[in-house]
Amino acid sequence: MKILVPIKRVVDPYSKLRPLADGSGVDTTGVKFEINPFDEIAIEEAVRLKEKLGNVEILVVSIGKPEVEEQLRKALAMGADRALLIETEVDCDSPSIAKELAAVAAEINPELILMGKQATDDDCNQVGQMLAALTGRPQATFASKITVVADGVQVTRETDDGEEVLELHFPCLVTADLRLNEPRYVALPGIIKARSKPLERRQMATSPVLKTRILRVESPPPRAAGQKVGSVQELVAALRSRGAI
């Protein structure tokens, strides 16, 4: 079985970020970059399926600047078999990313595409569903459990008011939510050892036609400074006087 895992390089989710002074973008000076946390969960799940089933080949792919190599190497160290870096300087929107990923999927025909539900930088939550549409695959988003069955997967997915179980036949697409697993830690020696694994570079096969673009970025309106209250009585009195309770 082949599993394709698209991953994105994003700013460290725990970093504090501000707009650049001219609003043209986000100031990322001195900020660390990581694998998008949901994509790391997707890689981990693919590796666990490989460990369990044996006959699995995992290809990780990322579209972005050459620096993305760092995240692809880490994915290889976690247990992926090979990596594809699709280099571009264009700031692609979700439809262009999905189209390029669809071209990759057409080439390698993976039974399963496993990816993050959302990139924590743009918070779009779009690419997986778009890719599923373009490749005609059934989808299960927000997965919290994946079991491989005869010719497909059974996926428990989180919903607005609980959870549900879907059954999908291969080829299909699943996006990972937080509770699917806890990704393993890979230490530096593991990353160095994984350098012998194949990483292929190429240019985009599709030409991006943007359907959205960011005009500028702003800081959110600040909340007015609050106050500490000295006691429960004071708190309840304050809430009463504001009509909140």
Add this chain to the structure above:
Amino acid sequence: MEKLLLISFNPSEADQSIGFAKALGIAFDVICLNGMPAEDLGAERVFDMELSPIPTADGLAQFMAGQTAGYSHIAAVSSMRSKDVMARLAGLIDAGMVTDVIAIESSKVFKRPILAGSIIAVVETLSEQTVLTFRPSGFPANERFGKSVMENLSSEIASKALRVSESVRGGARPDLSQAKVVVSGGRPLRDAETFERVIGSLADKLNGAVGATRAAVDSGIAPNELQVGQTGKIVAPDLYIAAGISGSTQHMAGIKDSKIIVAINKDADAPIFEMADYGLVADLYDAIPAIERELESGR
């Protein structure tokens, strides 16, 4: 000509969508997937359907794709199920998409939070058709509008993804995303029983909903649908009470639009105090019962 198609999963979502439609300022129709919406939404046409259960995303998106001709905008209230199907729809009809719209500058320029709400992006759409999800709290509407032409719509929808089972938890409490009062608990709540006894009890006294942090959900203290934050539910109540919650960027992303935020935390330096309107430095196990007593005594 520009025209909006609003997709609502139920009549209550149709009600919540009117402010958005008015802010966008173009004529609109509504498809309500399950149930009969009000007549006075100010839409031109309202199509009611009886899709129960709601089909899985692939069939549903395919059906919707057949309804979008003639619409420049196709929009739905932000939720997990709308994100699931609307992004697939955008893929099918080759549209651009803007998720979680919080403000409108023009019919082609929208504001949305990125990076866990620490930045607001102003996004321009460049395609003929645009798919949007929006947060209703940004678009309040209390008025009623003109009568719409009501039509029934039915369709056989076949999906490739098969729903094997479903567990809807819910219960008697108000819906978290729409509640006027939300009481949330974090990691120190120990276990599900304690969480329910402490957080649930205060929520019930205030007729409120219950929320939780990721830390609480991950450790099995609270069920997943109660997670509030960047990757959970977005709430905008009049009163948000956070007990034993540190105030991570990811959690705050889900509560920023609350009118009043109260923080109860035993660490005076917890980041949540920077954003709380009222901060109480206390052990939640003492403070919450004391609040309940104070509420009783003041009646």
